[in-house]
Amino acid sequence: MESSNPSPLFDPLSTVKNSPDLLxxxxxxxxxxxxKQAISSSSGFKRWQLERNIDNQLSSLGLDTLVRRYLRETLETLAY
Structure with missing residues (x-):
């Protein structure tokens, strides 16, 4: 029988955040x-940007934030 509450996703970034030695x-x-440079030049990242209408030149978020969001969303998708 399935539970109505989904189990929490494993968040590898929280593990790193809670381990100062790893940072x-x-x-x-x-x-x-x-x-970051390799990821930002990948076809997957470029497609992710297009799907979200993110123009890297006009984005105020910065490349670091965009790559982190892309990785987080990718990991969340893979966790399902």
Missing amino acids: NLPGDSEVWSSL
């Missing part, structure tokens, strides 16, 4: 910068 690893910013 300050050597080379962290360089790795994130490289990943």
